[in-house]
Amino acid sequence: MRLADKVAIVTGGGSGFGEGIAKRYAEEGAHVLVADINPDGGDRVAGEIAAAGAGHRVAFVRTDVTQDASMAAMVQACLERFGRLDIMVNNADTSQPNGPMLNVSEEVFDHLFAINVKSIFLSARHVVPVMRAQESGGCLVNDTSVAAIRPRAGQTWHSGVKGAASTMSKAMAAELAPERIRVNAICPVAGETPLLLPKLMPERRAAFEASIPLGRLARPRDVANAALYLASDEAEFITGVALEVDGGRAI
Ligand SMILES: NC(=O)c1ccc[n+]([C@@H]2O[C@H](COP(=O)([O-])OP(=O)(O)OC[C@H]3O[C@@H](n4cnc5c(N)ncnc54)[C@H](O)[C@@H]3O)[C@@H](O)[C@H]2O)c1
Structure with a gap:
C-alpha cells in the first residue's frame, strides 16, 4: 500500500481525472475526502470507493x-473526519468553450481564473497551516494541463490560467520546501473524461490522437498513476515539477 494511512482531499473528485485519482488513492490505502460541487458525482464516487471495501x-x-x-x-470536514491532511489535490475545472479568444466573455474568463488559479490560492490558505503543524509536512498536487507548456490557438485563456497554475506550483514548492511541504503539478493532454468527450467528434478525436506520439488520449488511470507517485513517499525528493502526462504531445 503506497499511501497507507495518508489522508487526501481530491477536488473535482466526482468525475474524470479526479475520480480516477480518488479511486487510485483509496486502492493504495489512503483515506479520501471527495470534494466536488456536484453532489451526484461526489456521492457516486464516494459510494463506489466504499463498495470496493474502503467504507470507513x-x-x-x-x-x-x-x-x-x-x-x-x-x-475542516477533512480534519473532523480523518484527523489530519497529507495530500491536497487541486483538480476541479469546468468545460471551457473552445474558440477565438475574443469570443470569450469577461464572465467566463473570471470563472476560468477563479476555478484554476484562485482555487490554488484558497487551498494554500487553508491547507498549508494544517501541513505546517504536522511533523511530516504534506504535499499538494495541482492538475494543470499540457496547454500550460504548449499552448494552442483556440485555448488562449485556458492555456494562460493553466500556465499560472503551473508557475504557482513551482513558486509554492520553493517557498514551502523548508517546511517539508512538496508541491507538484500534473500536465495532462486531452483526456477521456466528461470535460472533453462530449465536444470531441470522431474525426476530431482521430486528428487529436494522431498528434500524440503514443497515439491515444489520456485516461483517468494515467493521471491517477502520476498523482499517486507524486503523493507517495517514493517522490519524497521531488518538488516543483510540472509532469507531462501527455503521451509525448509536448515534445
Ligand atoms: N479532460 C481533459 O482533456 C483535460 C486535459 C488537460 C487538463 N485537464 C485538467 O484535468 C482536471 C480534471 O478534468 P476532467 O477532465 O477530469 O474534468 P471533469 O469535467 O470530468 O471533472 C471535473 C469535476 O470538477 C467539478 N467541479 C466543477 N466546478 C467545481 C467547483 N467550482 N468546485 C468544486 N468542483 C467543481 C465537476 O463537478 C466535476 O466533477 C482539470 O483541472 C482539467 O483542466 C483535463
Whole structure:
C-alpha cells in the first residue's frame, strides 16, 4: 500500500481525472475526502470507493473551490473526519468553450481564473497551516494541463490560467520546501473524461490522437498513476515539477 494511512482531499473528485485519482488513492490505502460541487458525482464516487471495501476511509463533501468559505469548510470536514491532511489535490475545472479568444466573455474568463488559479490560492490558505503543524509536512498536487507548456490557438485563456497554475506550483514548492511541504503539478493532454468527450467528434478525436506520439488520449488511470507517485513517499525528493502526462504531445 503506497499511501497507507495518508489522508487526501481530491477536488473535482466526482468525475474524470479526479475520480480516477480518488479511486487510485483509496486502492493504495489512503483515506479520501471527495470534494466536488456536484453532489451526484461526489456521492457516486464516494459510494463506489466504499463498495470496493474502503467504507470507513472515504467521505464526500460538497465544495465550491472558487469560494473561500467553502474551501475552509472542506478542510475542516477533512480534519473532523480523518484527523489530519497529507495530500491536497487541486483538480476541479469546468468545460471551457473552445474558440477565438475574443469570443470569450469577461464572465467566463473570471470563472476560468477563479476555478484554476484562485482555487490554488484558497487551498494554500487553508491547507498549508494544517501541513505546517504536522511533523511530516504534506504535499499538494495541482492538475494543470499540457496547454500550460504548449499552448494552442483556440485555448488562449485556458492555456494562460493553466500556465499560472503551473508557475504557482513551482513558486509554492520553493517557498514551502523548508517546511517539508512538496508541491507538484500534473500536465495532462486531452483526456477521456466528461470535460472533453462530449465536444470531441470522431474525426476530431482521430486528428487529436494522431498528434500524440503514443497515439491515444489520456485516461483517468494515467493521471491517477502520476498523482499517486507524486503523493507517495517514493517522490519524497521531488518538488516543483510540472509532469507531462501527455503521451509525448509536448515534445
Ligand atoms: N479532460 C481533459 O482533456 C483535460 C486535459 C488537460 C487538463 N485537464 C485538467 O484535468 C482536471 C480534471 O478534468 P476532467 O477532465 O477530469 O474534468 P471533469 O469535467 O470530468 O471533472 C471535473 C469535476 O470538477 C467539478 N467541479 C466543477 N466546478 C467545481 C467547483 N467550482 N468546485 C468544486 N468542483 C467543481 C465537476 O463537478 C466535476 O466533477 C482539470 O483541472 C482539467 O483542466 C483535463
